[in-house]
Amino acid sequence: xxxxxxxxxxxxxxxxxxxxxxxxxxxxxxxxxxxxxxxxxxxxxxxxxxxxxxxxxxxxxxxxxxxxxxxxxxxxxxxxxxxxxxxxxxxxxxxxxxxxxxxxxxxxxxxxxxxxxxxxxxxxxxxxxxxxxxxxxxxxxxxxxxxxxxxxxxxxxxxxxxxxxxxxxxxxxxxxxxxxxxxxxxxxxxxxxxxxxxxxxxxxxxxxxxxxxxxxxxxxxxxxxxxxxxxxxxxxxxxxxxxxxxxxxxxxxxxxxxxxxxxxxxxxxxxxxxxxxxxxxxxxxxxxxxxxxxxxxxxxxxxxxxxxxxxxxxxx
Numbered sequence: 233x234x235x236x237x238x239x240x241x242x243x244x245x246x247x248x249x250x251x252x253x254x255x256x257x258x259x260x261x262x263x264x265x266x267x268x269x270x271x272x273x274x275x276x277x278x279x280x281x282x283x284x285x286x287x288x289x290x291x292x293x294x295x296x297x298x299x300x301x302x303x304x305x306x307x308x309x310x311x312x313x314x315x316x317x318x319x320x321x322x323x324x325x326x327x328x329x330x331x332x333x334x335x336x337x338x339x340x341x342x343x344x345x346x347x348x349x350x351x352x353x354x355x356x357x358x359x360x361x362x363x364x365x366x367x368x369x370x371x372x373x374x375x376x377x378x379x380x381x382x383x384x385x386x387x388x389x390x391x392x393x394x395x396x397x398x399x400x401x402x403x404x405x406x407x408x409x410x411x412x413x414x415x416x417x418x419x420x421x422x423x424x425x426x427x428x429x430x431x432x433x434x435x436x437x438x439x440x441x442x443x444x445x446x447x448x449x450x451x452x453x454x455x456x457x458x459x460x461x462x463x464x465x466x467x468x469x470x471x472x473x474x475x476x477x478x479x480x481x482x483x484x485x486x487x488x489x490x491x492x493x494x495x496x497x498x499x500x501x502x503x504x505x506x507x508x509x510x511x512x513x514x515x516x517x518x519x520x521x522x523x524x525x526x527x528x529x530x531x532x533x534x535x536x537x538x539x540x541x542x543x544x545x546x547x548x
Contacts, residue, residue, distance in 0.1 A: 245281065251288075275462050275466065290428075338532070340534070352539070353540045358539060362408075363542075386422060388437065392517065394406070405424070405542075406423075407542040407545075409546045411546075412467060412545050418463075418467045418468075423542055424525070425538060426533075426534075428528050428530065428533075429525050429527075430478075431478055432478070432480070434459060440485065443496065445511040447509075450511055482512055484514055491513055491514075494513075
């Protein structure tokens with residue numbers, strides 16, 4: 233049976249190729265509600281909606297997507313060409329920084345601020361890349377092996393990103409100990425953000441032995457491992473609808489071997505796909521997180537309102 237053609241980003245949002253920015257934003261909110269797993273959708277559909285909005289809401293990213301998929305808006309293009317010939321074309325938008333350039337560029341703070349319109353975050357805090365620490369549970373909770381494994385994992389992930397990612401990515405901000413005051417007090421652990429992309433990171437240390445991950449179930453030595461990331465990603469996506477939110481589970485093994493434990497995947501599993509949740513060891517965490525952040529639009533931007541909300545959720 234032939235495989236169904238992949239839906240375009242316009243189809244996912246339910247808008248025509250000529251839709252304007254407001255139409256796209258309105259359609260995104262409707263599509264996000266319909267795709268929400270708690271309302272009958274799935275995590276994969278919810279993620280596709282977020283990626284579609286991220287692409288179509290950014291003019292340059294949308295233009296490139298239209299070109300790659302053979303779409304064009306001839307009326308606009310002909311007017312632009314005519315304006316260029318007459319010398320009346322508007323100035324070109326600045327080249328967007330992305331991919332490897334994002335790691336080399338100084339951060340740009342948005343929205344712009346002035347003495348009469350102060351930033352949402354004090355500049356001394358906005359300029360810091362690392363905020364907060366892992367939340368410490370009560371005395372009795374610390375006796376739990378699972379709780380100790382999570383605390384140790386969060387500390388090790390924070391130290392890893394502080395050492396290997398933050399110094400080479402000036403716009404990235406890592407906020408630890410995040411907990412949102414929704415109806416279930418969702419603990420997000422660590423959140424790494426740059427531009428319009430946000431990674432929710434759950435971490436833990438593990439005893440020796442291989443893990444397996446098929447995109448849905450995580451197992452250790454054949455036994456299922458419970459994790460909270462998919463629900464947390466959904467909550468954070470709702471709280472930050474203009475961001476593309478994805479989840480990471482970082483599993484730490486022996487301190488002297490960043491590629492332990494081994495995480496097995498089924499044959500044909502696409503490790504490079506844009507998945508809602510990725511499971512990685514310390515050896516691949518930095519590379520995959522950097523790739524996710526830097527492939528988004530304007531990855532060298534620090535969104536001050538977003539950072540302010542994350543700091544509030546971390547008690548900073």
